[in-house]
Amino acid sequence: MNFEITFLGVSAAMPAFGRNQTSQIIHHHHENYLVDCGEGTQLQLFKFYKKMSKIGHIFISHLHGDHYFGLVALLSSMNMNQRDAPLHLYAPAELAEILWVQNKVSGTFYHYPITFHEIDSTQSKTIYQNDFLTVQTIPLDHSLPCTGFLFQEKNRKKALISEKLIPEFSIADKVALKGGKDVIIGEKLYKNEDFTQEKRSRSYAFCSDTKYNERIVDQIKNVDVLYHEATFLNEKAAEATAKFHSTAEQAAQIAQKANVKKLFLGHYSARYKTLEGFLEESRAVFPNTFLSLEGETVEILDK
Amino acid sequence: MNFEITFLGVSAAMPAFGRNQTSQIIHHHHENYLVDCGEGTQLQLFKFYKKMSKIGHIFISHLHGDHYFGLVALLSSMNMNQRDAPLHLYAPAELAEILWVQNKVSGTFYHYPITFHEIDSTQSKTIYQNDFLTVQTIPLDHSLPCTGFLFQEKNRKKALISEKLIPEFSIADKVALKGGKDVIIGEKLYKNEDFTQEKRSRSYAFCSDTKYNERIVDQIKNVDVLYHEATFLNEKAAEATAKFHSTAEQAAQIAQKANVKKLFLGHYSARYKTLEGFLEESRAVFPNTFLSLEGETVEILDK
Numbered sequence A, B: 001m002n003f004e005i006t007f008l009g010v011s012a013a014m015p016a017f018g019r020n021q022t023s024q025i026i027h028h029h030h031e032n033y034l035v036d037c038g039e040g041t042q043l044q045l046f047k048f049y050k051k052m053s054k055i056g057h058i059f060i061s062h063l064h065g066d067h068y069f070g071l072v073a074l075l076s077s078m079n080m081n082q083r084d085a086p087l088h089l090y091a092p093a094e095l096a097e098i099l100w101v102q103n104k105v106s107g108t109f110y111h112y113p114i115t116f117h118e119i120d121s122t123q124s125k126t127i128y129q130n131d132f133l134t135v136q137t138i139p140l141d142h143s144l145p146c147t148g149f150l151f152q153e154k155n156r157k158k159a160l161i162s163e164k165l166i167p168e169f170s171i172a173d174k175v176a177l178k179g180g181k182d183v184i185i186g187e188k189l190y191k192n193e194d195f196t197q198e199k200r201s202r203s204y205a206f207c208s209d210t211k212y213n214e215r216i217v218d219q220i221k222n223v224d225v226l227y228h229e230a231t232f233l234n235e236k237a238a239e240a241t242a243k244f245h246s247t248a249e250q251a252a253q254i255a256q257k258a259n260v261k262k263l264f265l266g267h268y269s270a271r272y273k274t275l276e277g278f279l280e281e282s283r284a285v286f287p288n289t290f291l292s293l294e295g296e297t298v299e300i301l302d303k
Helices: A041-047 A071-080 A094-106 A171-178 A214-220 A234-242 A248-258 A276-283 B041-047 B071-080 B094-106 B171-178 B234-242 B248-257 B276-283
Strands: A003-009 A023-028 A031-037 A055-059 A087-091 A114-118 A126-129 A133-139 A147-153 A183-185 A188-190 A203-207 A225-229 A262-266 A289-291 A297-299 B003-009 B023-028 B031-037 B055-059 B087-091 B114-118 B126-129 B133-139 B147-153 B183-185 B188-190 B203-207 B225-229 B262-266 B289-291 B297-299
Touching: A003 A041, A003 A262, A023 A041, A023 A147, A023 A203, A041 A071, A071 A094, A087 A094, A087 A126, A094 A114, A094 B094, A133 A203, A133 A214, A147 A214, A171 A183, A203 A214, A214 A248, A225 A248, A234 A248, A248 A262, A248 A276, A248 A289, A262 A276, A276 A289, B003 B041, B003 B262, B023 B041, B023 B147, B023 B203, B041 B071, B071 B094, B087 B094, B087 B126, B094 B114, B133 B203, B171 B183, B225 B248, B234 B248, B248 B262, B248 B276, B248 B289, B262 B276, B276 B289
Parallel strands: A031 A055, A055 A087, A087 A114, A203 A225, A225 A262, A262 A289, B031 B055, B055 B087, B087 B114, B203 B225, B225 B262, B262 B289
Antiparallel strands: A003 A023, A003 A297, A023 A031, A126 A133, A133 A147, A147 A203, A183 A188, B003 B023, B003 B297, B023 B031, B126 B133, B133 B147, B147 B203, B183 B188
């Protein structure tokens, strides 16, 4: 069961140095989730061979333009591509007004059903789930109502312990064991617990935009991958706080307190041509830091 | 006095095959005019080294998204770039509502003055002029109210006829001659008409989006460069008409009837991967046809 994050845009408010505004594709078990949709997201999808037709759910963190300016164009292109599959949109309520006024003016009517799920940014809620995954909001501390998103696996099948398996097990027996069932061959009972182990539930937390905010630590504790905004370097720490953004070091402090496995930084300010400083300042606090870079995919493995 | 058109986006409704939505920079005598502003226009400006700070006037032909989706992002980036120079925006009235609702939601306040000039798409009007240029609207025939734009020089200085000049003329004398004045040296009068000739008034017509419409021919007669939309090839002539668009051949017919010097096609449908067909079908009617291609600049010369 694949669990991957692909970065489509990693810039803060303004695109700069080839970096586009925020957007990511989260791929989990045949589903593609789009998180944020800055200007040019549909162009980035083309560039990195991600089909817009395969996106079923779009999550928008907040209504600063760099997180949604590409949305109306993407929805419009889906329409022209004869989409008929339903689309679910999770966003602050005012986004509906922004879309509506543009469609009214252009006389656009979507030929596919869009369900708009209004996000309440004041508390964490489960806003989506299927048989394998839940998505919860993470209330953030920004100058507009803003939430991150926690993608967390559930109901994982069990893993077979290969060295304990016996030749008598058929494929059907193994499927049964993975599903948590015991197996009977002849009159002999093979108990599930002797041949399987639990697979851990993998998780990804997207946290942008926010100033340093320890209140999110409990919710993102032990996640496999944390994406945390790092708009500024330490030299601009005061500006970061004043603008409700974080520094790389602050992102690292959150990662450390939450004991996450890997931290990816992003949402770099247009003032920085190169990004090494972000890595340095973050790794000084949390060594397992990486830069999110456009077109790169992070795979979250079982181990 | 330079007069140049740079194509930033040449695609129709959807970006495709690396082609972006409509946008062009018209450069004339130290001024840069932006015509239409599809998604990603600010990225195209970066790419082709055109500074957004140098744009003083933006003209929007109509309110289909592929002609304005990049505008709010561009205005927002101008704001973040500390622009304080005035900006003039010429567009159908509803664009103000589209910008306003987004700024209201994000709490954005522009720190530079924007003057919004509402376009009346029912008749041709001069909507802008300075000492050297006028811009007139060209009413087009599209599924939404839509106008093209005619950029036309005025008050051109006269050109000196070099072979008639005499060594006695000082630089000041030549400037006077260019300005249309006679020159007196000692007691001798040198009449302007003997040493100068009129410079012709150069012109550029932008016509997108429109179905085949002979009513525009009079207004664009003899222009140096006509940009005319060519969304489809002949095989889709019926679809072109039904969607209020033109074929390459129809664009060529308009160019021929208007006796323009050069025709540039654009607004190619996303169904066409390659563009040779457009050139072939147009050149069969109007040989002096060219394809508009992103990043390319057309210079309109005096001769």
